[in-house]
Amino acid sequence: MENIVVRKTITPGQILYRVINYGGLALLILWGMLGIPYKGIMATAEGTIASLLSGIVHPDMSYLSNMTIDGLPYAILETIAIAISGTFVSAVISIPFALLASQNIVGQRVSLVGKFIITLIRTFPELILALIFISVVGPGAPAGILALGIHSIGMLGKLFSEAIESMDMGVKEALESCGGSSMEVLFRAVLPQVSPELISYTLYRFEINMRAASTLGLVGAGGIGAPLIFAIRTRAWPRAMIIVMVLVLTVSIIDMISSRIRKGLV
């Protein structure tokens, strides 16, 4: 039996298009690689890796069982608290932003402005927000909460407005034709309809914020980040490793619970 061969015909124009695309991409990657000098590993690297591995085998259990304010359980709880509060703050603020960005609520022109504002917020790094808020409220968990609360608007506002834009407009029109005020329309037609999606997105953002909250401590905005970075910088590997392990475990458990709830919602 002969093989069936299907030949593709490619025009010269298509070849040129591909060469430009793939060649450009390859050049870009090459340009990137040439700019990253490899200076070899540190002279101390072997020792570092060895003590890192021994840190994995013998993590600092006394830190885990330290129930005071300096212990690991407190830092993890604080991280979770920052993530929860930050997510809650941003979910509440995101609703007006989302309404402002929804075409079917405020019209085409205003919604473009709203969408642009949300994009601006999304692009602004949360670590820098955290630094700004530290100067406002001082170092500590509240600065982290504010940073997460503002930064998350960028994502939640976008997802919320997409949910609002794809809702069934019949309910809204029914209320309006009965003479419902705009507040009544919002609370009795718009929000009840989109609330399962809103809650689901909020939970998803909570999972992301849990990860973000664990790095915010780096700049002094509370949570597990500060002790972790301090342990890594002072090469206290047994302590760093117990923090990483507990962090990975906590984040995984929260992910699991949250994604299970989300599956039940939508």
Add this chain to the structure above:
Amino acid sequence: MDKIVVPKPRNLRRNAVVLSVVFLIVGSAVFAGFNPIEIIENFSKGKRLLGRMFLPPDWSYSAKVISPLLETIRMAIVGTFWGALTALPVAVLAAGNFLKNPWISKPVRLILNVFRTIPAMVLASLFVAVYGIGPFSGVVALSIFTFGLISKLTYESIEAIDFGQVEALMSLGADKPNILRYAIMPQILPQFMSYTLYGFEVNVRAAAVLGYVGAGGIGQTFEHNLAWRNFDRVGVIIVISFVVVLIIDFVSSHIRKRLV
């Protein structure tokens, strides 16, 4: 005319859920010492800092921002490249519907999960201890971070492909590599490219802050100036990198829309 009143059903379970969620939110706010009144009272301090940063920023410094910014973009490109390259084969292993062997896909997924839970910042500071201060450590951290991100998204798309094409090839007696090449890859490649671009966007933002722990890029310049309290220069760095990130996001999301 009488009003029509629809009585709400009493729902114990719903109320319990609402109550516990409220308790969780209030509890964490109290635990973290979050006091909105205090924050509003402190707002004038923040205004002063913003004034020192942006009114006006030290524009003469902008020439010195360009080269670390290019380094940041380079880090993001190279990190995305290695991450995406390694993610594709691993995603195939992690997808439950190709090998159909839970003994491979389940452990691979578990490892991917662990990768995704370690923040890029922590990875970077670990690699700074091994490779020293500089962009190389940042690239290694970004590669691993991207690998975790893209492989998860890709294996989920592999599981969601149209299985008809696979079955068509199977009924012709094709083996696994051929099924992969002619039925699975063509279906997921556009999505994979789109995830790679998305990873690139995330990486540009991540690379911009990685320097804070010494892993190269604009973050390092940022940290220096912040430590020296040169707030007007910090303002320039924020403004310029913000604009660059915005442009990259815009271009990349435009391409992504065309891909999928």
